[in-house]
Amino acid sequence: MRAIDVAPLPLSHLESHLDEVAVRRLRDTVTAAHALLEGRTVWTVTPSAAGAGPAEITGPLVGYARGAGLDARWLTLDAPAQFQQIAARLYAGVHGDQGDGGRLGDRQRDVYEHVLASNADNVVEELREGDVVILHDPPTAGLAKAVRATGASVVWRCHAGAAATGDAADYAWAFLDRYLEDVDLVVVSRPEYRPPYIEEERCAVLAPSIDADSPKNRVLDLDESWSVARLSGIFAGEAPFQAVPFVRHDGRADAFRGLAEDPVLAGGPVPLGCRVVTQVSRWDRLKGGLELVEAFTRHLSLLPQDCHLLLLGPAPDPGHDPEAAAVLAAVVERCSVLPESVASRIHVAAASMEDREVNATVVNAVQRVSSVVTQRSLVEAFGLTVAEAMWKKVPVVASAVGGIRDQIEDGVDGVLVDPADGAAWASAVADLLLFPERAAEMGAAAHESVRREFLPNRHLQDMLEILTRVVP
Numbered sequence: 001m002r003a004i005d006v007a008p009l010p011l012s013h014l015e016s017h018l019d020e021v022a023v024r025r026l027r028d029t030v031t032a033a034h035a036l037l038e039g040r041t042v043w044t045v046t047p048s049a050a051g052a053g054p055a056e057i058t059g060p061l062v063g064y065a066r067g068a069g070l071d072a073r074w075l076t077l078d079a080p081a082q083f084q085q086i087a088a089r090l091y092a093g094v095h096g097d098q099g100d101g102g103r104l105g106d107r108q109r110d111v112y113e114h115v116l117a118s119n120a121d122n123v124v125e126e127l128r129e130g131d132v133v134i135l136h137d138p139p140t141a142g143l144a145k146a147v148r149a150t151g152a153s154v155v156w157r158c159h160a161g162a163a164a165t166g167d168a169a170d171y172a173w174a175f176l177d178r179y180l181e182d183v184d185l186v187v188v189s190r191p192e193y194r195p196p197y198i199e200e201e202r203c204a205v206l207a208p209s210i211d212a213d214s215p216k217n218r219v220l221d222l223d224e225s226w227s228v229a230r231l232s233g234i235f236a237g238e239a240p241f242q243a244v245p246f247v248r249h250d251g252r253a254d255a256f257r258g259l260a261e262d263p264v265l266a267g268g269p270v271p272l273g274c275r276v277v278t279q280v281s282r283w284d285r286l287k288g289g290l291e292l293v294e295a296f297t298r299h300l301s302l303l304p305q306d307c308h309l310l311l312l313g314p315a316p317d318p319g320h321d322p323e324a325a326a327v328l329a330a331v332v333e334r335c336s337v338l339p340e341s342v343a344s345r346i347h348v349a350a351a352s353m354e355d356r357e358v359n360a361t362v363v364n365a366v367q368r369v370s371s372v373v374t375q376r377s378l379v380e381a382f383g384l385t386v387a388e389a390m391w392k393k394v395p396v397v398a399s400a401v402g403g404i405r406d407q408i409e410d411g412v413d414g415v416l417v418d419p420a421d422g423a424a425w426a427s428a429v430a431d432l433l434l435f436p437e438r439a440a441e442m443g444a445a446a447h448e449s450v451r452r453e454f455l456p457n458r459h460l461q462d463m464l465e466i467l468t469r470v471v472p
């Protein structure tokens with residue numbers, strides 16, 4: 001396992017976004033957390049350090065906990081490609097999906113257990129009785145037994161989920177069953193995502209949050225946003241803005257480097273001056289990238305002439321994540337066979353994750369310069385990208401699935417559409433482009449609902465309640 005350094009984040013940053021009542025409540029939470037956790041370390045273990053939901057929310061939560069004077073630490077797995085393939089099958093299964101259709105049999109179990117045993121080896125000595133370990137998602141569940149043997153309490157938090165049952169879900173949950181026996185509490189994003197064999201008393205519901213001050217979400221004005229969007233190579237053309245240098249989160253002006261030389265794999269760079277509808281997501285079939293390209297292509301006539309589509313995701317490492325590489329290749333391939341008049345309006349970009357701050361700033365800038373952000377997932381336990389766009393006051397058109405339905409009040413702070421209905425998606429986008437005032441109202445309402453429900457103060461509060469249930 002690898003330890004990720006997390007700098008303490010001052011709670012004053014978080015408080016600057018809150019009203020008085022929320023600030024008082026946050027301070028009470030911190031006092032109660034000290035009383036509960038004094039002398040204990042709270043460890044968070046995520047499958048990876050970047051590019052996916054669990055990693056996104058862990059940095060700020062651990063950062064604010066450290067900022068509050070608590071001993072919180074973050075570890076990530078070291079895992080070979082073979083393990084990633086099994087992890088992808090588990091994720092798909094928990095989402096009620098077949099994934100690559102591959103097995104989760106004895107051989108896969110051997111690999112899973114072997115990789116996790118070697119990950120556990122270099123960390124169990126550091127755990128002390130009374131510590132709390134929060135494992136995230138199916139790839140880490142197999143650590144529970146080794147962790148529990150140290151006398152630490154174990155929480156397993158699953159960000160994936162679907163109310164669906166069926167063979168794929170049954171296989172995935174059957175695979176995870178024996179590991180979850182060693183978990184004190186299971187945490188899911190919605191009540192109906194509780195694993196079939198976990199009793200209600202051993203399950204809690206917790207929604208994620210976004211950090212308003214992170215490189216991904218911090219305020220960038222339009223000049224900065226357009227400048228970063230163009231520096232990234234994803235946008236090109238005559239600038240409708242004043243070009244400003246790239247400034248890092250800590251205020252350091254820096255040469256802009258870190259994205260692949262040419263991140264755009266289809267459609268060329270997005271021409272400045274057009275209106276862009278953007279989806280930011282991992283290259284996972286369940287994110288609905290192909291379906292999004294299909295909806296845009298088939299219903300192009302509903303959309304204004306200057307409307308382009310951008311799909312942005314992390315550049316996959318084919319050796320490490322062949323699944324993602326295959327999904328990205330399928331999207332690019334689909335675009336390559338479209339007539340030029342359509343293909344030139346669909347842009348597919350894969351941004352390097354090498355410099356995480358650069359990647360996050362690019363995502364931030366691209367979300368801000370988009371006229372509409374979309375998340376056309378087929379399933380989604382909670383869409384961080386939805387919350388990120390809402391915080392930026394960008395109108396969102398998203399699938400009416402899973403946790404997205406808890407995030408968006410349809411017609412008030414965003415638009416929900418049936419993921420199977422491409423025409424409804426295109427009309428919703430067209431409406432927002434046609435009525436910018438309506439879109440701006442929706443964006444403002446979206447910002448407020450994220451402030452109320454999806455910032456780390458609410459998340460820390462709920463997390464503390466959960467820890468109260470497991471700390472002896």
Ligand code: UDP
Pocket residue numbers: 051052053054056159216280281282312313314315351359360363382383384385386388
């Ligand atoms: N993300 C990113 N760079 C990318 C694509 C995605 O930083 O190129 C981030 C995205 O901004 C979001 C997270 O990865 O914060 C994805 O979380 P989400 O809940 O949308 O989906 P998940 O990957 O957890 O299924």
